[in-house]
Amino acid sequence: MKTLTALFTTVALVTSAGLAQARDLGPDEALKLRDAGTIQSFEKLIAAAIAKHPGATVEDTELEHEHGRYIYQVELRDAQSQQWDLELDATTGQVLQDHRDD
Structure with a gap:
């Protein structure tokens, strides 16, 4: 029983730690x-993204607070x-990641 309780506690802690790492911000x-x-x-940020792919159009944007x-x-x-x-x-x-979505 103690092992099962410890397992559930570990899973809960790991899950909540992951959720605390990234948070979507509202408008x-x-x-x-x-x-x-x-x-x-937002105009500057979008311009920086489009500069990586000239002529592209924006389909979606999202702001998150992640890892500080x-x-x-x-x-x-x-x-x-x-x-x-x-x-x-x-x-x-600064562009941190730029990859094609398959």
């Missing part, structure tokens, strides 16, 4: 961060209909 909170200068403007930093996720579709997933540091505008 109101995102605008407050932008207005405070904590993150770049703000990450702006952008989904693009290029002229060849390829979908790209990019992650940018929302504070600096």
Whole structure:
């Protein structure tokens, strides 16, 4: 019984730790961060993403607080209909990840 309780406790701790690592931010909170200068403007972040794939169109965006930093996720579709997933540091505008979505 103690082993089973320990197992459930471990699973609960690991699961809750993972949830605490990344948190989606709503539009109101995102605008407050932008207005405070904590993150770049959304126009600048989108421009940085499109600069990696000129002519692409934005399909979706999302702002998260993950591992102590703000990450702006952008989904693009290029002229060849390829979908790209990019992650940018929302504070600096640096592209952190850029990969084709299969």
